[in-house]
Amino acid sequence: MSLMDKWTGKRNGMVGQVGQVEQEALGSGSSRETGDEALSQALANFKLSVHAWSEAEFSRPRTVVLGVRHRSWRLAASVALGCTLVAAGVSGGVYEGEQRREAAKVAAEARAAEQQRLVAAEKARQDEEDLLAKVDSDVSRETPSAMEPLAQLMAEDEVQK
Amino acid sequence: MTMSTATEIAAQEFTCVVERHRPQIFRFLLASTRDVDLAETLTQECFLKAHRNWGSFRGESSAMTWLMRIAINLQKDHWRNRRMQFWRLTRTNSVDLDEASEWLPSGERSAEQKLLAKEQVKRVWASVKGLSERQRTVFLLRYVEEQELSEIALATGLSEGTVKAHLSRAVTRVRAELGGKR
Numbered sequence: 001m002s003l004m005d006k007w008t009g010k011r012n013g014m015v016g017q018v019g020q021v022e023q024e025a026l027g028s029g030s031s032r033e034t035g036d037e038a039l040s041q042a043l044a045n046f047k048l049s050v051h052a053w054s055e056a057e058f059s060r061p062r063t064v065v066l067g068v069r070h071r072s073w074r075l076a077a078s079v080a081l082g083c084t085l086v087a088a089g090v091s092g093g094v095y096e097g098e099q100r101r102e103a104a105k106v107a108a109e110a111r112a113a114e115q116q117r118l119v120a121a122e123k124a125r126q127d128e129e130d131l132l133a134k135v136d137s138d139v140s141r142e143t144p145s146a147m148e149p150l151a152q153l154m155a156e157d158e159v160q161k
Numbered sequence: 162m163t164m165s166t167a168t169e170i171a172a173q174e175f176t177c178v179v180e181r182h183r184p185q186i187f188r189f190l191l192a193s194t195r196d197v198d199l200a201e202t203l204t205q206e207c208f209l210k211a212h213r214n215w216g217s218f219r220g221e222s223s224a225m226t227w228l229m230r231i232a233i234n235l236q237k238d239h240w241r242n243r244r245m246q247f248w249r250l251t252r253t254n255s256v257d258l259d260e261a262s263e264w265l266p267s268g269e270r271s272a273e274q275k276l277l278a279k280e281q282v283k284r285v286w287a288s289v290k291g292l293s294e295r296q297r298t299v300f301l302l303r304y305v306e307e308q309e310l311s312e313i314a315l316a317t318g319l320s321e322g323t324v325k326a327h328l329s330r331a332v333t334r335v336r337a338e339l340g341g342k343r
Contacts, residue, residue, distance in 0.1 A: 039336050042281040043304050049265050049282040050305050054188035057197050 175215050178224050179208055185225065185306065186232050192289075192301045193236055203239065207232045222315050229306075229316040233298055240294065281339065288338035292331050299324055300331040 186207055191200040210231050211218075218227055265278055289297055298317060302308045310328075314321045 038339060039332070042285050042335070042339050045265070045278040045281045046285040047305050047307075048278075050188065050192045052265060054184065054191050057191065057200075058184055058187055 171215060175212060178211075178228070182225050182228050183208065186228055189229065189301060189306055190232055190236060192305050193297065195286075199239070203232065203235050206235055210235070223312075226312050226315045229302070229308075230318070233317060236298075237294065284338045285335055288331075288335045292334060295319070296327045296331040296334075299327040300335075303328055 183204065187200055187204045190203045190207075191197065194200055194203070207228060211228055218224070222230075263279070265275060265282070289300065292300060295317070299313055299319075302313045302316065303310075308316070310321050310324050313319075313324050317324065319327070
């Protein structure tokens with residue numbers, strides 16, 4: 001039995017079963033035979049490769065240099081990504097706060113202007129009322145009373161008696 | 162037979178099982194994850210779980226099938242947890258396909274044959290990477306571990322028909338990868 005026979009599973013009668021499954025996935029004719037051969041070869045090589053890799057890793061004492069380097073690189077990337085996200089979150093929050101403050105300031109200014117306008121309007125109304133009251137007072141003081149001469153005569157008669 | 166004697170016998174049996182099947186379980190997990198550290202961790206977890214449940218193993222299937230079932234479930238749980246945890250996702254140590262394809266036994270081959278074999282292995286790895294979790298598990302059990310369809314069905318908890326269907330799709334994909342990029 002050759003090495004390839006061993007790995008392709010001829011010993012355990014696997015080739016027939018592999019072919020059966022493959023046949024459902026393959027076409028027909030000579031191209032299928034060529035495809036079967038290439039596929040079997042590739043699968044055998046794949047198995048050899050995995051077995052070799054596994055045996056080497058299984059029997060070898062662990063070295064963690066590569067893993068640590070990968071981990072540190074990935075950790076740095078994770079930290080950088082995390083920092084970016086945090087910075088984005090914080091700046092977003094600050095921007096939002098600034099926008100709110102700006103809007104509140106504009107609203108306060110608008111309220112103050114409205115207040116001033118109301119005060120000015122009230123003052124103008126008050127001035128107008130005062131003016132009218134003053135005019136009424138002046139006019140009433142200058143106009144003579146209709147009964148005033150009679151009152152004077154009565155006073156003279158009483159004096160003559 | 163005293164209680165302590167029975168316990169000792171069970172412990173000896175389990176030790177034999179570990180010695181016999183550990184390389185195979187590790188190999189399957191290594192091929193599934195392409196991550197040596199992770200494969201070792203999952204292998205240890207697999208045997209730890211098997212040790213805890215050794216008393217309930219009734220021998221309805223072979224010890225290898227039973228262990229493989231535990232390993233498959235552990236691997237499934239691991240990937241499920243990873244999908245849920247974004248930060249763990251960024252910390253995978255899987256080797257790339259080129260590195261995985263470097264491994265070939267030092268046999269009686271010419272340089273050209275070795276180059277061809279390496280290229281083939283790389284393409285098979287590429288297609289295995291693109292398979293679904295179930296397809297990959299079935300494919301590896303069949304073509305790397307050389308298990309029978311009935312054993313694969315027992316280990317995965319699928320019917321033989323489903324195993325065949327997954328295997329057929331996986332083989333179609335591998336063949337397309339081999340043929341399409343030649």
